[in-house]
Amino acid sequence: xxxxxxxxxxxxxxxxxxxxxxxxxxxxxxxxxxxxxxxxxxxxxxxxxxxxxxxxxxxxxxxxxxxxxxxxxxxxxxxxxxxxxxxxxxxxxxxxxxxxxxxxxxxxxxxxxxxxxxxxxxxxxxxxxxxxxxxxxxxxxxxxxxxxxx
Numbered sequence: 001x002x003x004x005x006x007x008x009x010x011x012x013x014x015x016x017x018x019x020x021x022x023x024x025x026x027x028x029x030x031x032x033x034x035x036x037x038x039x040x041x042x043x044x045x046x047x048x049x050x051x052x053x054x055x056x057x058x059x060x061x062x063x064x065x066x067x068x069x070x071x072x073x074x075x076x077x078x079x080x081x082x083x084x085x086x087x088x089x090x091x092x093x094x095x096x097x098x099x100x101x102x103x104x105x106x107x108x109x110x111x112x113x114x115x116x117x118x119x120x121x122x123x124x125x126x127x128x129x130x131x132x133x134x135x136x137x138x139x140x141x142x143x144x145x146x147x148x149x150x
Contacts, residue, residue, distance in 0.1 A: 001041045001105070001147075004030040004079040007054050007140035011074045014125040023072030027054075028134050029113075032081030033097040033105045041073040041146035042109045049073075049115035054140050067117050075105045075113065076124035076132055077127035099127060129150070 005027050012022035029049060036087050055064040066073060079102065083091035094126065097105065103126055124130045 001034070001037045001045055001109075002032045002143070002145045003049065004078075004081065005049060005052065005054075005142040005144070006134060007053030007137045008074075009135040009137045010100055011055055011132070011134035013074065013076055014133070015091070015125050015128045020075055020137070023074045024067065025123050027052075027066050027073050028132070029073060029075045030078040030081060031075060031106065031109060033102045034082055035097045035101050036102075037097065037105055037146065042105065042112055043059050044089055044149055045144060045146050046109060046112035046116045048144060052142065053138075055144065058130075067069070069073055072119075073113060073117060074122040075106075076130065077102065077126045089134060138146060 008023070008026060008028050010024050011028040012019050014020065024122055027049065050067065051065050054062050055066065055069045057063040079093055079096040080091070082096035083093055084095055085091050106126055110121050110123055124132070
């Protein structure tokens, strides 16, 4: 599982001209899944995101997690995070999980992240043509791969 986390002042996702998810201050999380991803990968990633200290404390030091600033989380599934660019100039997405595997992983990940933060997460729509908007704060962008836990 791969995620890209962006600290944002605001973020939203629109499908067919309708806003389906939006947050103010918080994190916008793009997530990609591969067939080998497990419950352990999902749980580890949800815990890491919930505890990630990327928000400023009173001294202006990145020392607080999203829960300490009452921030929101917007999660958007993005299979292109699993792209391989080893050969040629056209990315290969063969390593990305297909919808039959990725949808249950996506739904479970959202539930685990909500449980870790104690509040609902906003989300995109799996497989839809989405327009994602954000105002990156910092900018702060963190990439994580559950296969690199150690």
